[in-house]
Amino acid sequence: MIRLLAGSVIAIATLAGINACSRSSSTDTTNNGGLVSLAATPKAKCGTGSRPETGLQGRVSKADQDNGLAALGFTCNTELVGSHITPNALGSVGGFKVVRYVDASGHDCAYYDSTFIYPANILDETSGVNVLDMSDPKNPVLTTSLNTPAMLSPHESLVVNEKRGVLAAVLGNPAFGPGLVDLYDISQDCRHPVWKSTTLTGVLGHESGMSPDGKTFYSASPGTPTLTAIDIADLSNPKILAILPYASHGLTLSADGNRAYLAAVGIPGAACAYALSCDVPDPNHDRGLIILDVSEIQARKPNPQVREVSRLNWPAMSIPQNAIPFSKNGRPYLLEIDEFARGGIPATGLPGSAGNVGAARIIDIGDETKPKVVSNLRLEVHNPENFGAIANDPGASFIGQGYAGHYCNVSSSVNPTIAACTMILSGLRIFDIRDVHHPKEIAYFNAPQYPRITPVLVQSNFAMAQPTFVPERKEIWYSDAYSGFYAVRVTNGAWPSN
Template structure:
């Protein structure tokens, strides 16, 4: 199978005239690390404790993370649920037909001080076209109470970036690879956002990603990684000249999302097989631009109740390194559908990587709706059986990789959830925002409920979090009552 992929992928690259070296496709060599499994009995993992919802909150009526049929019937869901959060501003599509929010929200402040948000405008292209939405939305956030759309990016990858939209803060670069839930043809688009983030400057669109679904980027903005879990391929592109990307390495790893260390020398891969978990790769030769770079596998870590790892973000707390990881879907068979027989799933977790050859899970960030003992109770909630959502987790992000005090996660029907991680072994949920359920033209195949799947962005100086909901659009939310320390 790998040989077949090599022939196909090399043919794709050779056709571009940029690369024809079959040795660039490697499986990676072991660095001596071993797979480490979490020892905890998943059935005993409790929901993360919650803090107190302060003044101005409109808390959930019952179980942590739940939006029940009774909440819909009473009108409570239409008001939304908040705990230590308040809405600052939004761009909402009334009576939407398709999906109008996607998988990523990014923030960038340019050299002139313009403050911008970027988000992909659909969970699945072209379901947004009926709502007169397309591509990646560019939003002027100079007044967060009144977001203003200034541009739409509609080059091939931006029309359907799936989960790959990414920004380099250091490099002032925005990029994505054309993808879909399986795998797309791998066209990579690159934009310069450094001078005026409100109007990104198109630099290139090239078929060098081979296959597309997810992505990663070195913090310096010089290396873009196209990742496809369905084909188990990763391609590294040199985009130091964004007008002329060049393939420099490709390999076989079942990569969903991947995050790159601050120095560019490590890739933290959310691997979906072999077993599923996190793969730590030494990519220093790629970062150093060595000829025919070699990638070494340092270690892997899995856990008892792994489903489909989505992304893993390296952080440090008081000088000690960790990963924030989240799985998507809520059943061990890869299905997000809530069932009374499904296993208990820890939606997100903290992983200690101080010994990178022996990483270990030290805590979980999860809601009561994720626990097995509650599955029968919530199985018939509106949207709980949605095959692309339910109460599963999807993305987490942090406001900074150095001493973040919070993690914010999109947990689909449960909305945006905020966890205090100052004590990484004992996280606590301190805030949430589950947007008011909006009326929709189409409620098939699922009832009209929230569909929060995006990686959020942050404005630490104002304690704001920006995210999108697939069914309604873009939200800027402020964390209140001192919940964000």
């Protein structure tokens, strides 16, 4: 308790006294992402054993439910390896992140949040972050559930550091939580994480990021300008380094930890972003990608200053979610995805005739002062000419669901061949990104649908979690909020090599 109170005092003092950010002239490089096509990415060609979709790319219609196809699920060049699911769940049993770690003894583990939006999971007697022993991916074994404060409701903040074997999260919700940060050591036995600390060092929480060296944890809130850098070199005694005046959604760090890539939703942040239909002016380009120089934080300089490198926005933006850094033949890129739709029909998940579904894009940051969008990853259901046809599909009109994107990841940070994105009603979508200017869909997996017992939640898919990869077995792991965890294998030679 003393540590929590001390952290709170430090946080308040820091907010009152630190201005750890400056804008350089490079912010004039803000642009609108260029004139890159918003057409749907070329469809996957489904091979043997597939159960392909029946119509538009990404669509699951009421007819698909009525004829039993949705109950079987839709697959294209994929097969189910194993799962940990709750059929006919009352609330939610999956969340926003699936992460993987292989410990020093070779144990293979998956971690995923079961909360979605607290306390929806309590209806199904699940809680916290589930730990799965994936030694046999055909038979995932639940070894424990983590129920410390942040793990009970990490929202989108669950993160693993592979170098140090650290599992971390900050207490969050759709706007922001109190900022309690949980730290675990998973380096020796990932099946049984060792709790190290719970501290009020995050100020306010929702999302997070961690430097590749595993020594700096960033707590982020899209609802308040309180991006917080925390020194976690000593997992038992984390300390606030700086609080930055940014309302950040997801954020990631460069390989050296010197750059932070913010998916910014603008100010007033969540108050507008989560209205979905809200479209307030954005004269300072607070929505989109913001690149920050955080090298002084990484170097642990006293009173660290943060410099803004550049900003970028793009056509058809909805709510920027996260930007994953990777390199291709030595050139740096980001894979950014927007969540949900924007400018649509109030209190629904529908974009409306003039609305936007942001979906995903690849951004060239070879010149970090002038980032530019070079391609988009979209499905046919994301484009305006199809909005009328899909409006009455199950789940399409439910606020916070719909035909839209939520999270992406890449198979490797260096020369990745594929990207995988969870696209809510459309399930897990897999893309060949070897040519960053011309990505193409190569596979998908949309889990079997189960009837909803709770009337407000219609039978549909709810793929929201950031996926993770097992390249040596051509597997992708993700979770669906309505059913649970899935280990999926890419088949028919669809996973490309370099």
